[in-house]
Amino acid sequence: MTRVAWFNGFSGISGDMALGALIDAGAAVDEVRDMLSRLPVDGWSLDAGPTLRCGLAGTKARVEAKEGTVHRTAADIGSMIAAAGLPERVAARSLAVFNALAEVEGRLHARPPSEVHFHEVGAIDSIVDVVGTCAALEVLGIDEVRSGSVATGQGMVESAHGLIPVPAPATIALLVGAPTHGTDVPFELTTPTGAALLAALVVDWGPMPAMVIEATGYGAGDRDLEGRPNLLQVVVGTSVEAGPGTPGSGQELVQLEVNVDDATGETLAHAIAECLAAGANDAWITPMVMKKGRPAHTVSALCDPATVEAVAGVLTAETGSLGVRAHSVERWAVPRTMHVVEVDGHPVAVKVSAGRAKAEHDDAARVARATGRPLREVVALAEEAWRNGAGEPS
Numbered sequence: 001m002t003r004v005a006w007f008n009g010f011s012g013i014s015g016d017m018a019l020g021a022l023i024d025a026g027a028a029v030d031e032v033r034d035m036l037s038r039l040p041v042d043g044w045s046l047d048a049g050p051t052l053r054c055g056l057a058g059t060k061a062r063v064e065a066k067e068g069t070v071h072r073t074a075a076d077i078g079s080m081i082a083a084a085g086l087p088e089r090v091a092a093r094s095l096a097v098f099n100a101l102a103e104v105e106g107r108l109h110a111r112p113p114s115e116v117h118f119h120e121v122g123a124i125d126s127i128v129d130v131v132g133t134c135a136a137l138e139v140l141g142i143d144e145v146r147s148g149s150v151a152t153g154q155g156m157v158e159s160a161h162g163l164i165p166v167p168a169p170a171t172i173a174l175l176v177g178a179p180t181h182g183t184d185v186p187f188e189l190t191t192p193t194g195a196a197l198l199a200a201l202v203v204d205w206g207p208m209p210a211m212v213i214e215a216t217g218y219g220a221g222d223r224d225l226e227g228r229p230n231l232l233q234v235v236v237g238t239s240v241e242a243g244p245g246t247p248g249s250g251q252e253l254v255q256l257e258v259n260v261d262d263a264t265g266e267t268l269a270h271a272i273a274e275c276l277a278a279g280a281n282d283a284w285i286t287p288m289v290m291k292k293g294r295p296a297h298t299v300s301a302l303c304d305p306a307t308v309e310a311v312a313g314v315l316t317a318e319t320g321s322l323g324v325r326a327h328s329v330e331r332w333a334v335p336r337t338m339h340v341v342e343v344d345g346h347p348v349a350v351k352v353s354a355g356r357a358k359a360e361h362d363d364a365a366r367v368a369r370a371t372g373r374p375l376r377e378v379v380a381l382a383e384e385a386w387r388n389g390a391g392e393p394s
Contacts, residue, residue, distance in 0.1 A: 001238045005142045006208050008233035009150040012189025015129025016061045017219040017232040018197055022136035023048045024059035025217030025236050035135040036128055038084040044124045051220045054229035058218030065124035074102035074113055093134040096200035104173040126193055133197060140236055145201040146209055149179040153189040168192055174199040211237035250330030254308050258321035261296035271299055271318035278314045279307035341385040344371045348382040357386050
């Protein structure tokens with residue numbers, strides 16, 4: 001069984017929010033402190049207590065540290081973690097977080113990652129946040145970290161280099177490839193430390209996975225936000241195998257639709273062909289009756305999110321519709337393979353799935369035209385050739 005922690009950053013994520021959420025979900029703070037005490041640095045303390053954000057209860061993790069203006073390099077922090085004798089997974093996860101930060105900061109400041117000087121992130125409180133979060137994951141026995149979309153704020157924030165925009169450059173660089181969404185909150189919701197935890201630890205992004213929920217926790221940020229609980233949610237549980245039909249287990253697609261009552265059959269057929277040429281996975285026409293008894297058709301196209309704009313443009317241009325509807329769907333495709341056989345010396349592709357083999361229409365039609373055979377005969381010969389063992393997977 002795989003134990004999973006799924007983060008829901010509806011108000012962003014920071015190091016102390018992640019640590020607080022895991023403690024709120026059941027990670028014993030004394031066990032977390034015990035692991036942190038192995039770090040070769042003193043002058044810090046960790047406390048965690050209940051608090052409210054917009055009426056919702058959570059845990060605030062507070063790290064107090066006595067330190068001046070020490071600026072540690074990534075190599076310094078790596079040496080600290082290596083010398084601490086932490087459990088193997090805690091050490092590996094902590095190093096991965098700081099390495100992710102070092103790589104991004106190195107690119108931003110044109111330095112080798114090992115020579116990057118951490119300012120805010122190199123302070124004791126940030127080190128405790130990162131290593132403490134990794135320790136809390138270990139206390140909870142978490143095997144995989146997953147996350148939904150991460151919220152970011154806007155405005156400017158003070159840093160060691162002066163004012164920088166929100167989201168911070170390091171935060172944006174760390175979240176490349178992750179689902180994020182902006183808000184109108186004029187504060188830094190997701191910090192570089194929080195982004196680094198996700199970038200280094202998350203193995204899959206998306207909605208909450210199929211799991212048996214065991215606990216949930218909320219980690220509180222520093223300030224109260226108007227109309228929004230400044231909390232990070234974590235859901236802890238055991239993953240279950242998501243079979244076909246389980247929400248979230250299929251391929252995410254978008255179905256586009258237009259209603260048309262003034263187009264000829266030729267126009268509709270051309271629209272279908274153009275949708276497929278624009279990248280739609282499938283397209284079809286459904287007869288319908290509109291208001292006042294008018295006969296009409298719904299033209300539908302199924303496409304990947306990346307092709308939605310192109311296919312929607314084709315639908316409006318080719319049908320003359322004044323609007324397009326869209327809704328998200330999931331598809332569970334049956335595994336299939338393509339084989340190529342020959343009919344009268346001409347290649348024909350045959351699509352093979354469990355219990356079924358079907359000749360590709362376009363190939364069969366081409367061979368029918370070239371040989372003079374009826375289409376149905378070419379299809380039968382191609383499928384019989386595959387059943388007799390002819391052809392190779394393409």
